[in-house]
Amino acid sequence: MSATQILVFMVMAGIAAYVQTLTGFAFGLILMAAVALGEILPLRDAAVVTGLLTLVNAAVMLRNGWTEVLKRQFLLVLLSSLPSLVVGYFVLEHLADQGLVILRILLGAIIIVSSLQLIMPPKREQRLASDRSFVAFGSISGLMSGLFSTSGPPLVYHFYRQPLPLLAIRETLVAIFGVNSLIRLGVVFADGTFPDKRYWVAFLAIIPVVAGTQLARRFPPPISPQTLKKIVFILLCASGASLALPAIPAALRMAGY
Template identity: 50%
Template sequence: MIGASDVAVFVALAFVAAYVQTLTGFAFGLLLMGGLALTGLVPLPEAAIVVSLLTLANAVVVLARGWRDIAARPFLLSLAGGLPMVVAGYALLTLLASSSLSMLRLILGLAIIVSSLQLIRRPSPLAQPSGGPAFVFFGGLGGVMGGLFSTAGPPLVFQFYRQPLPHRVIRETLVAIFSLNSLFRLGLVAVHGDWHNHALLWAAAGLPAVLVSTYLARRWPPALSARTLRFAAFGLLLLSGVSLIAPAL
């Protein structure tokens, strides 16, 4: 039975994660996964399902208007490298969840800390678009993280924000990749019979918070510079990662 206080905490975590994501374009899955891991509200395998569902719901809203801006070649190459590695990441999650939860928390904490650095150190832009193998490689790294924690963003964000492409094209392409990774991962969960019935309840509880938070952040963004916002998000992610790593060590 899910208690009212647990739902309130979960809604607050989803709200904050969506707010930061809307302002920075990054970190929804990592913040929500980190918060759920710290509070222990939801086991990590189930939390990854919830993040996949909310990521997919958010993508539907974003791509309803922006799907025309998707960059086809980077999109397809990243998926070609990523989808097979989602399987590998999911297999690793299954192994660690049954044998070493401390190692799982350690990996998540390290991923969050490394990812937080991307918010304060922007990659140098490239003069020419990357070749196909680079998109396949970073897509594969994102696939592993997507399979593990439903957070495929960090490697792909690093790769795409170096490209000489308009911001809207990068944003829509990333959202499309994340959504298909999430959909594929949910398919793996269903095929392997690892579905958790409570995941739908958690996702249903969090969806209104995500939608409201996204609207508020777009309609009335705080009067802070982009640099200040990035450092605030960096601080949240860093504290979350360190808090996960310390007990594991």
């Protein structure tokens, strides 16, 4: 990584942590989009770095918030996400070796669809959803965590529909993101695919992640949350389109069209 790439990555990590703290999700989406567009890191290694930084962000946010975690929902989601997380991880490994074009289209599509939650917030239900629904959304979340360390979107959608205290929802989501990231790192170590030493400098982004998280708590932006979400939505959609659209012609050629 060049000095410019390192600087850009650290700045984007700080911005992603700032936005994550204010909006409740989007850390992985922002960071993976920046990495893929700038070709700063291979996507496989970027997912590892993003997972570690997500863990740091979660630890900072949860220093005093563990008591608010919804234990039953936390366990349901966590246990159901484990198998699909492993599946997602090995799908990424396969595509990283065989289908980088498909990987870019998939990541771009996930970024665009997930960003819709920023401007289309879920409607709150009157009754708490069944345990099976938390298991189902946990499985989808695990798959996305295994693929790109972006487990947030399906869980954010499902949890914010529930008639539960907003603080408890936020802290539960952050706890899930953190534990999923820790488990994914364990899978990476077990598989022997930790990033090469030349990419370890990316872990310096821990510093701006901690700073971004603290800044968001102490100095929120002088704009409404709705305006912030619209800005992030536009940027994410543009990033997702920039990733996916140029790769579609190559994918069609590969398919013989």
